[in-house]
Amino acid sequence: MVQTPTSPDNQTLPLNLPSSIGLYVTQEQFAVLSAVNRDVKLEKTPQGELIVNPPTGWETGERNLSLTGQLDRWYEENEDLGKAFDSSTGFILPNGANRSPDASWVSQERWDTLTPEQKGTFANICPDFVVELRSSSDRVESLQAKMVEYIDNGARLGWLLNPQQRRVEIYRLGLTVEVLENPDSLSGEDVLPGFVLNLRRVWG
Numbered sequence: 001m002v003q004t005p006t007s008p009d010n011q012t013l014p015l016n017l018p019s020s021i022g023l024y025v026t027q028e029q030f031a032v033l034s035a036v037n038r039d040v041k042l043e044k045t046p047q048g049e050l051i052v053n054p055p056t057g058w059e060t061g062e063r064n065l066s067l068t069g070q071l072d073r074w075y076e077e078n079e080d081l082g083k084a085f086d087s088s089t090g091f092i093l094p095n096g097a098n099r100s101p102d103a104s105w106v107s108q109e110r111w112d113t114l115t116p117e118q119k120g121t122f123a124n125i126c127p128d129f130v131v132e133l134r135s136s137s138d139r140v141e142s143l144q145a146k147m148v149e150y151i152d153n154g155a156r157l158g159w160l161l162n163p164q165q166r167r168v169e170i171y172r173l174g175l176t177v178e179v180l181e182n183p184d185s186l187s188g189e190d191v192l193p194g195f196v197l198n199l200r201r202v203w204g
Helices: 027-036 058-077 140-152
Strands: 041-044 050-053 082-085 103-107 129-133 157-162 167-172 178-181 185-187 196-198
Touching (some): 058 082, 058 196, 140 157, 140 167
Parallel strands (some): 129 157
Antiparallel strands (some): 041 050, 082 103, 103 129, 157 167, 167 178, 185 196
């Protein structure tokens, strides 16, 4: 099943589907689709359902720039700890899903265990740290399910940022979800030591 993409102004976006693609896609087919649809952010569920994410509106784009910019500044000072990635990066999770968090980080220790083949176009790993930033068109329930999926597949820390309500849900391995109302900042805790996200520009 293909979820039809729409842009922020509700205009349908084109998606190039080779004739060999059916209702559900394999990893190989997903790689082909991603290669021929570089302007569209694609994800895949563990069952092979293709999810098409349209480009974001300017507000979400600005917020995501602040998020990734702050993570990048921390990453530049802590490169020996691991690798940071932006929203265009896809990962193959252990359950077979292809996901692209809005921001993510993988510890160097775990990254070094991957073979060159596992570090292919889409690395076969779930990041240690993931962030999902809700846009006005996103359903909270879908993002919450994605956050649970990340934790179930090996993420140690995850943030679901909801600018519309100025709410943060913090997901941690083995713990219940913590909800913060209108926080000013977030700590990377022991996963990203020393990283503090200033939420003022993210909230807008």
